[in-house]
Amino acid sequence: MDRIKRFMGKDAKIGYSFLAPALILFALLNIYPTIYSFILSFHKWNGLDPHMDFVGISNYLEIFKDKIFHKALLNTAFFSVFTVVVQSFLALLLAVFIENVRQKKLRAFFRITYYFPAIISPVVVALIWGWMFHPYNGALNNILNTTFFWLSDKRTVMPAILIANLWQWTGYNALIFSAGLQSVPKEIYEAADIDGANAWNKFWHVTIPSLKPVASVVIVTTLINGIKVFGLVQVMTAGGPNHLSEVMTTWLYKNAFGLGRLGYASAMGYVMTFISFILTFIYLKQVNKND
Amino acid sequence: MKKIKSLFSNMNYLVLIIGTVITMYPVLWVLVSSFKGRREFAKDYFFPAGKWHFEHYVQAWVDGNFGTYYFNSIFVTFFSVALGILFASLAAYAFTRLEFKGRNIIFYAFLATMMFPPQLGLIPLFLIFKKLHLLNTYWALIIPYTNGAIPVSMFLLRGYFKQLPYELDEAAMVDGANHLTIFFKLILPMSKPVLATTFMMTALGTWNEYLLALTFIQDEALKTLPVGIIEFQNQLAVNYPMLMSGNVLSFLPMVLVFIFLQKYFIKGITGGALD
Numbered sequence: 001m002d003r004i005k006r007f008m009g010k011d012a013k014i015g016y017s018f019l020a021p022a023l024i025l026f027a028l029l030n031i032y033p034t035i036y037s038f039i040l041s042f043h044k045w046n047g048l049d050p051h052m053d054f055v056g057i058s059n060y061l062e063i064f065k066d067k068i069f070h071k072a073l074l075n076t077a078f079f080s081v082f083t084v085v086v087q088s089f090l091a092l093l094l095a096v097f098i099e100n101v102r103q104k105k106l107r108a109f110f111r112i113t114y115y116f117p118a119i120i121s122p123v124v125v126a127l128i129w130g131w132m133f134h135p136y137n138g139a140l141n142n143i144l145n146t147t148f149f150w151l152s153d154k155r156t157v158m159p160a161i162l163i164a165n166l167w168q169w170t171g172y173n174a175l176i177f178s179a180g181l182q183s184v185p186k187e188i189y190e191a192a193d194i195d196g197a198n199a200w201n202k203f204w205h206v207t208i209p210s211l212k213p214v215a216s217v218v219i220v221t222t223l224i225n226g227i228k229v230f231g232l233v234q235v236m237t238a239g240g241p242n243h244l245s246e247v248m249t250t251w252l253y254k255n256a257f258g259l260g261r262l263g264y265a266s267a268m269g270y271v272m273t274f275i276s277f278i279l280t281f282i283y284l285k286q287v288n289k290n291d
Numbered sequence: 292m293k294k295i296k297s298l299f300s301n302m303n304y305l306v307l308i309i310g311t312v313i314t315m316y317p318v319l320w321v322l323v324s325s326f327k328g329r330r331e332f333a334k335d336y337f338f339p340a341g342k343w344h345f346e347h348y349v350q351a352w353v354d355g356n357f358g359t360y361y362f363n364s365i366f367v368t369f370f371s372v373a374l375g376i377l378f379a380s381l382a383a384y385a386f387t388r389l390e391f392k393g394r395n396i397i398f399y400a401f402l403a404t405m406m407f408p409p410q411l412g413l414i415p416l417f418l419i420f421k422k423l424h425l426l427n428t429y430w431a432l433i434i435p436y437t438n439g440a441i442p443v444s445m446f447l448l449r450g451y452f453k454q455l456p457y458e459l460d461e462a463a464m465v466d467g468a469n470h471l472t473i474f475f476k477l478i479l480p481m482s483k484p485v486l487a488t489t490f491m492m493t494a495l496g497t498w499n500e501y502l503l504a505l506t507f508i509q510d511e512a513l514k515t516l517p518v519g520i521i522e523f524q525n526q527l528a529v530n531y532p533m534l535m536s537g538n539v540l541s542f543l544p545m546v547l548v549f550i551f552l553q554k555y556f557i558k559g560i561t562g563g564a565l566d
Contacts, residue, residue, distance in 0.1 A: 011389045014385070014389055015390070016391065018381040018384055018385035018470070019385050019397065022379060022441050023397075029412065029438040030404050030407075030438070033414075034407075034411060034412060036415035037412060037415050047418070094310060097303050100300070101303065111557060112557075113311050114314060116318075116546070116549065119495055119545050119556065120318075120542045121498070121516075121517045123521055128317050129317065131317075131321060131538075139317070139320050167313070167314070175560060176560055176561060178565055179561035179565050180564075182564055183564050224405075228408045228410075230502050235501075249408065253410070253502075269414070270411070272410065276406065277406070
């Protein structure tokens with residue numbers, strides 16, 4: 001590496017020029033909108049008037065009092081936390097079962113099968129599960145022989161969305177755990193065997209600790225994706241009958257493009273991002289504390 | 292002991308098979324239902340009773356304008372991903388083979404963008420595209436999608452480039468090659484596997500993207516598949532099997548790609564750690 005440096009020199013110039021295309025897009029599509037959004041959040045604007053009205057922090061104050069936002073926040077939190085807990089657990093379990101299969105080809109078959117839902121667009125998943133939960137002709141009601149409105153009842157609408165989401169991503173995360181499981185060196189298990197450990201001991205004291213980094217990745221990405229969820233909810237219920245299944249992203253979208261409240265929606269975007277940062281930060285702190 | 296072992300192994304298979312059924316059932320149900328007659332759907336048997344109605348697919352394709360949607364999705368996805376990977380690989384080369392200030396910070400800054408919800412920048416992007424008259428053009432999607440493909444690609448490619456030995460670079464330099472030549476004639480050709488994997492992973496996300504496609508494109512002729520299928524569902528109300536055939540048409544392309552190239556998708560999330 002040093003020889004390269006000495007030979008070429010002028011590394012920085014070339015380095016930045018190689019980075020230039022990515023950096024330009026980054027500035028245009030990440031930095032600029034973030035700043036503009038911040039400014040917009042202190043204004044009131046419907047996007048059509050020639051000028052915006054500066055309103056200070058009143059957008060943020062209004063979010064604080066917005067009952068629908070509260071509902072959306074609760075739904076988002078419920079959705080994210082529940083998904084993280086249930087999905088991670090199921091995915092890990094699934095991974096263990098998959099890796100227990102002896103035949104390589106059979107293992108590969110199961111991996112492909114479980115990954116499969118993840119490649120379908122979330123909005124198409126929403127349509128499929130919308131059909132599954134359809135009150136009159138849906139698969140679920142056909143089997144149960146009833147006409148329950150799963151997607152309209154306040155007790156079942158969020159669980160229904162959760163199920164669709166679990167269906168889509170559990171297998172995907174199971175594969176990530178599979179990779180984690182396979183990367184545990186066999187020697188550790190052998191050492192545990194010598195110490196007289198049984199299967200449960202090995203699982204609890206060798207496997208689980210070794211999976212901590214992988215589990216961390218799975219948990220954080222699932223959490224972030226849970227907060228960002230949009231297409232699935234928007235298409236399955238559009239925020240549910242009367243905001244019952246509203247999540248932060250759908251409510252933001254309604255405010256921005258339905259109600260023409262661009263400043264308010266921008267403020268909401270910031271609050272949402274702030275919350276997601278806090279959650280991630282808290283989680284990461286927890287993980288590092290326990291080490 | 293052997294009995295317990297085989298009991299566990301049977302339970303293992305049982306769980307996996309139940310899981311497989313749960314995974315496949317919704318898709319198979321939609322698929323099979325799409326062949327039912329229009330009025331049959333109200334009955335609750337799984338398979339169509341009489342003949343299988345393939346004409347729903349033809350009707351869906353024509354009425355639903357799927358040809359247009361397929362074309363738009365392919366076009367937008369291909370260009371965005373190709374550009375994104377090009378930019379990301381240039382950056383990854385810089386990160387691994389060049390020394391300059393801020394090398395690591397910039398890399399992590401790119402990764403950090405994956406944490407932000409797209410809604411944050413959605414409104415300003417919409418406004419700036421509107422101002423530049425880019426709304427309802429392919430650029431309104433290609434530009435953000437290219438940007439979106441970069442962080443993941445950068446991550447995967449940088450990891451791979453790091454492992455490529457420097458001796459080859461040095462040998463090339465002795466022969467008088469500059470960095471650009473090394474990049475295009477040496478590094479890229481050696482990176483075919485990771486490029487294929489990266490291509491698949493980013494193409495998947497781009498193909499399935501909904502929020503930006505919904506917000507930036509109103510023109511029917513330019514809509515991509517996810518937006519198109521929702522359009523289709525909302526317009527035609529009562530012929531459920533036909534709606535379902537539209538549904539199948541919308542996930543069919545990616546499923547076919549997945550079946551034939553699944554090793555790339557799996558590699559993409561497991562980094563080749565699975566046997």
